[in-house]
Amino acid sequence: MKGDYQDLVDEISALLGAPATLENRDFRLIAFGAHDSDDDLAMDPVRTRSILTRQSTADVRSWFEAFGIARATGPVRIPAAPDAGVFRGRICLPVRYRGIVQGYVWLLDQEPGKPGPGPAALDAAMEVAQRIGVLLAEEAKAGADLSREFLAVLTAGRGWQQDMAVAALRAALGPGGDGLHAAVCVTPWPGEAPASVPGAAAVCVVPRRGGGEPGGTAGPGAGPGPEAAGEPALAVLLRLRSTDALAPALAAAARLLPRAAATGTGTGGKGAAAKATGGSSGATAVTTATARGVTAGVADPVRGLADLPAAWEQAVAAARAAAAQPRFGPVAQWSAIGPYRMLATLAAGPVDDPAARALLTPANRELARTAEVFLDCAGQAGRAAAALGIHRQTLYYRLARVEQLTGLDLDEGEDRLLLHMALKAARLT
Secondary structure (H helix, E strand, O other): OHHHHHHHHHHHHHHHOOOEEEEEOOOEEEEEOOOOOOOHHHOOHHHHHHHHHOEOOHHHHHHHHOOOOOOOOOOEEEOOEHHHOEOOOEEEEEEEEOOEEEEEEEEEOOOOOOOOOOHHHHHHHHHHHHHHHHHHHHHHHHOHHHHHHHHHHHHOOOOHHHHHHHHHHHHHHHHHHHOEEEEEEEEOOOOOOOOOOOOEEEEEEEOOOOOOOOOOOOOOOOOOOHHHOOOOEEEEEEEOOOOOOOHHHHHHHHHHHHHHHOOOOOOOOOOOHHHHHOOHHHHHHHHHHHHOOOEEEEOOOEEOOOOHHHHHHHHHHHHHHHHHOHHHOOEEEHHHOOOHHHHHHHOOOOOOOOOOOOOOOHHHHHHHHHHHHHHHOOOOHHHHHHHHOOOHHHHHHHHHHHHHHHOOOOOOHHHHHHHHHHHHHHHOO
16 A cells, blocks of 8 residues: 555656655655755755654644645645745645545645746646545545454453454554554444544444443433433544644544434533534534534543553543533543543442432432532532522522431531532433
């Protein structure tokens, strides 16, 4: 496959009379043409770093993307910017397949006053770029073909079975298996896995394991909804460029939400996932998905595959937290869900603590909400009453009822901790 890319890059270089480089949509270098010029400006810091490290920095990516290359359907000319390390202007040929950008071909533009490639040559180069797009799309689709190996890693029990599953996936991925990845969970996921996900190394649908998976109720005391049973989740293993650049994973998760929402049901909240889609139409699609109870979680980056099962658990927990707390948004990062990181590992099933059992019934939903808000406000009655929109005396009455139902003393720290954990954990089931 890499030989095919190199041949096509060399073809573009010959058509336009300038050395070309090919990067995927994440600005990771795939192939580059021979460079035999004595012009020092031809190898500016940005181009040199791209070739030597085989990737561009997040700042460089943002700078180039500001010129609209991700939306362009034809060549884009980008002026020189010495302050940004771009000593010579660039010509960017977007590489697309069925309207989806798969990567970019880069060439150095001619110096001002000198004729550059003409329209006919650029059109011919774009035809070659389209052929590259087909190859990149096929490579992305190959990730879906690893669904069996990927699923085995995510569902195998701990020990030798999991070790064997990881080894099989590593062998199937080849050298790319040792790179940097992020696990993404989208739930509930109706139907089969998508044929391809840009930037994905592997994709599969994971069956629901039970009450601890995403897709349950929206709050404490709500009780299990009819949709809570048997909801599968989509698992995506996404390639990353660096540990501090999760934007591709967040954007991929946001793009997948509308697909899941096509037949999804339930309730959810609004959040910041729309930012990852990069437009108002994307924001509308994400809002629709959220309204139907579809959420996504993104794990911390992992290098290699040994920690992939743990990363998947992180992604699942983040998706569950997004469903439980609208403030996390429809796409939640494991690193941003606070106490739910611990609660998700504890709440593997419905909360059944004797002290909280009566409070968590549907009949006492308002009392449960009152107790949760009171504890969220660190036991400050004034703040809690204001947040609930009730008088302090009403708050005190409800808290007394909570103490009667639970047998707990809300003046005691450990009793508060137990009740707070039970209420938050109930949101995850």
